[in-house]
Amino acid sequence: MPNKAYRKGYTFEIYVANYLRRSGFYVVRSAGSHGVFDLIAIYHGQIYGIQCKTNGRLLHKELTEIVKTAEKHGIIPFLAFRDKRRVKIANLLTSECVTLKQFVQQVVNNDLHVFINA
Numbered sequence: 001m002p003n004k005a006y007r008k009g010y011t012f013e014i015y016v017a018n019y020l021r022r023s024g025f026y027v028v029r030s031a032g033s034h035g036v037f038d039l040i041a042i043y044h045g046q047i048y049g050i051q052c053k054t055n056g057r058l059l060h061k062e063l064t065e066i067v068k069t070a071e072k073h074g075i076i077p078f079l080a081f082r083d084k085r086r087v088k089i090a091n092l093l094t095s096e097c098v099t100l101k102q103f104v105q106q107v108v109n110n111d112l113h114v115f116i117n118a
Contacts, residue, residue, distance in 0.1 A: 013038050013052045016080045016087065016100065023104040036069045037077070043107050049075040050089070056081030066092060078103075 017027045017039055026042045037049035049070055051058065058066070058079060070077040070092075077092040080100065090097040098106070 008054055009052065012054050012080075012082070016050065016052055017041075019087075019100060020104065023108065025104075025107075036066050037075070039080075040075075044110075046107075047073075047075045048078055048107075050078045050080050051092075052080045054082050056083065056088075056090075063092065 039050040041048040087100040
């Protein structure tokens with residue numbers, strides 16, 4: 001049986017992936033966290049790389065690798081995390097942060113350019 005921390009992280013990844021799928025995104029999960037991103041989400045041709053951390057903490061080494069990979073492949077990098085009871089998502093290039101619900105609304109309404117290019 002997997003340890004408690006792994007199960008908590010897995011459950012969080014599945015929650016974020018399913019939320020995005022229900023909102024119309026195409027989502028691929030990197031099982032076992034062997035990739036730079038836990039989730040790759042695509043909406044209308046735009047690719048979002050999402051690292052899921054329940055505590056919201058990234059090591060400097062992780063952040064550097066995420067940004068490097070994102071720039072190389074044209075991916076917009078995000079960090080999804082829990083802030084008390086809410087799920088938030090932060091753009092790792094601009095540090096802008098919104099709730100997951102607001103992120104989806106902005107992408108679907110094509111207003112994300114404000115969030116991405118802030």
